[in-house]
Amino acid sequence: MALRAPRIDPLSPRGAALVIALIVMSMLSLLTVSSLEMLTINIQIGNNHVHDFQALYIADAGVEDAIDRLRDDPSWDAGLSDVEFPAGSGNTYAVTIDNTEYPLVVITSTGTVFNFQRSLEVRVKITGSSSPYSVAITYWKET
Amino acid sequence: MNLRFLIFDFRFPELRIENLKSKIHGVTLVELLIVMSALAMLMIAIVPQIRSSRQVWEIVGDRHADVLQNARIGMDKITRELRQTRRSISGAGSSYIEFADRDENDRKFQYNAGYLEYGPPGDLNPLAGPVDSLSFTYYRKDGVTETTTPEEISSVLIQLTISDSEGKVDPVTLSSLVFIRREGTIVANEIMYNPSGQDDRWEWVELYNSTCEDVDVAGWKFSDANQTDDILGDSEHGTGSTVIPAGGYAIITTQATEVYDPGSPYSVDPDVIKLQVDDSKLGNGLHDNQDTVTILDDSDEMVDSVSYDDSWGADGNDHTLERIDAQENSNDPLNWLEGPLYGTPGSEN
Numbered sequence: 001m002a003l004r005a006p007r008i009d010p011l012s013p014r015g016a017a018l019v020i021a022l023i024v025m026s027m028l029s030l031l032t033v034s035s036l037e038m039l040t041i042n043i044q045i046g047n048n049h050v051h052d053f054q055a056l057y058i059a060d061a062g063v064e065d066a067i068d069r070l071r072d073d074p075s076w077d078a079g080l081s082d083v084e085f086p087a088g089s090g091n092t093y094a095v096t097i098d099n100t101e102y103p104l105v106v107i108t109s110t111g112t113v114f115n116f117q118r119s120l121e122v123r124v125k126i127t128g129s130s131s132p133y134s135v136a137i138t139y140w141k142e143t
Numbered sequence: 144m145n146l147r148f149l150i151f152d153f154r155f156p157e158l159r160i161e162n163l164k165s166k167i168h169g170v171t172l173v174e175l176l177i178v179m180s181a182l183a184m185l186m187i188a189i190v191p192q193i194r195s196s197r198q199v200w201e202i203v204g205d206r207h208a209d210v211l212q213n214a215r216i217g218m219d220k221i222t223r224e225l226r227q228t229r230r231s232i233s234g235a236g237s238s239y240i241e242f243a244d245r246d247e248n249d250r251k252f253q254y255n256a257g258y259l260e261y262g263p264p265g266d267l268n269p270l271a272g273p274v275d276s277l278s279f280t281y282y283r284k285d286g287v288t289e290t291t292t293p294e295e296i297s298s299v300l301i302q303l304t305i306s307d308s309e310g311k312v313d314p315v316t317l318s319s320l321v322f323i324r325r326e327g328t329i330v331a332n333e334i335m336y337n338p339s340g341q342d343d344r345w346e347w348v349e350l351y352n353s354t355c356e357d358v359d360v361a362g363w364k365f366s367d368a369n370q371t372d373d374i375l376g377d378s379e380h381g382t383g384s385t386v387i388p389a390g391g392y393a394i395i396t397t398q399a400t401e402v403y404d405p406g407s408p409y410s411v412d413p414d415v416i417k418l419q420v421d422d423s424k425l426g427n428g429l430h431d432n433q434d435t436v437t438i439l440d441d442s443d444e445m446v447d448s449v450s451y452d453d454s455w456g457a458d459g460n461d462h463t464l465e466r467i468d469a470q471e472n473s474n475d476p477l478n479w480l481e482g483p484l485y486g487t488p489g490s491e492n
Contacts, residue, residue: 021178025185032189039196046207050315053211057218061320068298068322086300086318132353132470
């Protein structure tokens, strides 16, 4: 008895190219999407970097403000909260003072730009007998 | 895919190549053309995207870093130099600032033709750029009132905007604040210019040493608008010392003074340094309407100068003019007020 050929239509591969094309198109689409996503993330990283720098300089302004107040009044320890800098920008700095080891005073200033925060911890030594007192920076740390 | 049929070709004659060829029509070719067209369109669409994303990647990675670096160099230089200045600013404008550095050399920061420039005022060199804008805003001691009068400046707001030379990234703006740290000095701190009695006996000027060190005023001079006198130690009423201690006060009177006499209405701190001019008048006598009190050091360099007028107060009512802040402008009427009756000679205002 002669063997019968399997019931496979040899003409069926007609759709193969379309399937392959769809797969390739999907892969290219994925590549495009992921490329654009990477681009978006990278732009975001760049902006974050900028805001990070801006926050650092605003924290720096907070340290200056605190030192100026300490030069006038070395017992000043009230600190500052949410001082807008520059005025109208929406960016702020906040300062805390730790003078438990006076005349060594620790100034901690935090600059905020959008949701980004940078802090500076500055230790100073105050000398002098009258205003303006001398405020010497002995330690500076960016956090 | 067709290999399977080719392998079994010897068993299945109907699957032989020649038979297959006869049964395959041109449909796959049409499909192929459609697919190739679709792929070509897709590639046309995505290749520019991928290329631009690569470019932006490079921009974000390199140019952003360049711009930030540039901005940081500019801002750090400005803030560091201004914090180290040892005396008041000499020139202030919205796009420039002139000051003396810590070695007393005149220096200037200026925005010019798209660059931040720095150096001696007549020899500026580019420091950072391209700069979109550089602005200096100056404030008085209250931190609110703006001023461009150098003597009144207490703090400086610096805003620096820097962009990429090819304009491919957004400009970056950095803002910071510097408080000008003036060194302490000797200042005229209280003036009795129009006492109700005889002027040469009752006029006096109080000096205040706002430095952290004792200052010897031997060889210094006192002048009004018309005459200059030597400042001497007063050994008749005091110790004769001319050394004003750090944070301390001294009183300058005439040689005919009665300020320290028993029965004098003035309550003078007994420990205050007592000085006198070399004759019986302060200058040629402090004028009641307006005059200028100037203190010169032993090199005839002006240490402090106050030009008052009677609109400031204390005009013939035995009150004094009292200075509010030793660090602020000597000639600003807002830095002076009328003190209590007979003033506070030798004590804090």
